[in-house]
Every structure is written in structure tokens, then in C-alpha cells.
Amino acid sequence: MTDATLNRVAVLSDIHGVLPALEAVLAEPEVAAADRIVLTGDITAGPQPAEVLDLLRKQGERVLWVGGNADRELVEYRRGERDEIPDPIGPYAAGRLTDEQVEFLAGLPATLTLSIRGLGDVLFCHATPRDDEEVVLVDSRLDRWAEVFAEIPDTVRTVVCGHTHMPYVRLAHGRLVVNPGSVGMPYGRTGAHWCLLGPGTDLRVTAYDIPAAVERLVAECAYPGIAEWAGYFLHARATDTEVLELFGPRDGRG
Secondary structure (H helix, E strand, O other): OOOOEEOOEEEEOOOOOOHHHHHHHHOOHHHHHOOEEEEEOOOOOOOOHHHHHHHHHOOHHHEEEEOOHHHHHHHHHHOOOOOOOOOOOHHHHHHHOOHHHHHHHHOOOOEEEEEEOOOEEEEEEOOEOOEOOOOOOOOOOHHHHHHHOOOOOOOEEEEEOOOOOOOEEEEEOOEEEEEOOOOOOOOOOOOEEEEEEOOOEEEEEEOOOHHHHHHHHHHHOOOOOHHHHHHHHHOOOOOHHHHHHHHHHHHOOO
16 A cells, blocks of 8 residues: 555546547546546457557556456466357457567556545455456445455455446445446447545446447457447446346355
8 A cells, every 4th residue: 555645546447448439538637637547458359459558558657447257357368278268259359469478467456455534544456356257236235345354454444346347336344445437348328437545436438439349340350240249338238227137146145
């Protein structure tokens, strides 16, 4: 954890290799003015993984990184530690990365803690603090949150997570839980979703030209199913209702 207390932190999660969406968020004045940009994982698994990594790394030390399960899967695939990736675009994305980029992703931490004005110690993770694939949702039961928070220091009063691509803010056992939603693959409604922290929590969505972004991905990405992929995910065809029903069993409910 850094010793200094930060005033404003922009949080970008689940970019999934969608460069036009990332460019739109980075162009936001409040993102440009933030003390730090924190990435909460699943940065690269998508149509333009190398380009997204390059753009983020050009931002220098302002960007703080947390890895996600999809980033880990690309690394494992490239290292021959797995034969397949659940996400169909995963093998394509893995093949687009340089060896150096694979090693960079392999070194990303699972969690990060920062002190932010108005929020105190804030823990950032991808899915949950203990697992990069575990599912928690806006309506997860309180005993589920108690399990997830079991090993978190009492000094941490805010937890920021991604993974489920749906933005929310809720209170659970006195801790604030924030999910910024997804920059590149939103569920429920269109736009590039992110959040601004300090002194409060502000969920944001950046509108951008989605038809133009779809055309650009089709022109620039060689993935065989890119037109269907981009049309489905950038237009947020998956509704929040559908996704919550799909994720529900993984949240431990019947």
C-alpha cells in the first residue's frame, strides 16, 4: 500500500481488449486529472489485447494494475499450462501478445490497497479478494459477503471488484462494495463503464460511437467471429436480468 493518501482515483475494469472503449474513457477529463488509474483485471482478453496493453503502459506510473482471471488464462495458455480457454476469443487474444507482454501480465498482483481521501484504505481486486473467479453480485446474501471478507484487515472499509461487468455500490457488514462495471463488455446497458473514487464513489459511463467502434474492430481485428463478437458485446445485448440468472448458481444460491 502506498503511504500517501490519494484525492481522486479512476477505476477501469474488464476492458477486454476493446481499444475504442478504452480510448474514450482515457479521454475523459476526470480520468486524465485523476491521481491514479487502477485497473481491476480482465484487461486483455478480447479483440485488441496488445494495443490495449501498449496504450495503458504509455500512461506510465499513473496506472496501477491488478490481474484478472482472463489475463491469467491467456498467460497459462501461452505457457502451455492449459489446452483451452473458456472464452472463445481467448486463444486468439493469447496469440496476439508478445512474449514480453505475456510475462508482464504474469507479474500482475491479485490485489492492491490504496488510501483514498474520504474512503480510507481501499482494497482493489478482480472478482473477490481471495479468488479471481469467485462471483459476488449486488444482491448476494450477507453471509456470502462475510465469507468473502473473512481475511480482509479491519482497516479496509471499501472493496472494489470487477468480473461481473455490472456496476453497483452497496453496503455489506459496514464495508462499501463498489463494482465499476465493464469498459469493453458491458452487461445491461451500453457505454464504457468506470468509476471515480474520492471522497465518495461515483459510477460513470462514457458514451462513444458504438457503430463506428464495431466497424473499426471488424477492420482491425483478424478474429474470425469479430463482427458478431463486437455487435453483441459493444451493444450490450446481454441484459442484466439474463446475466444475474446465469451467475446466480455461482453465487451459491439454489
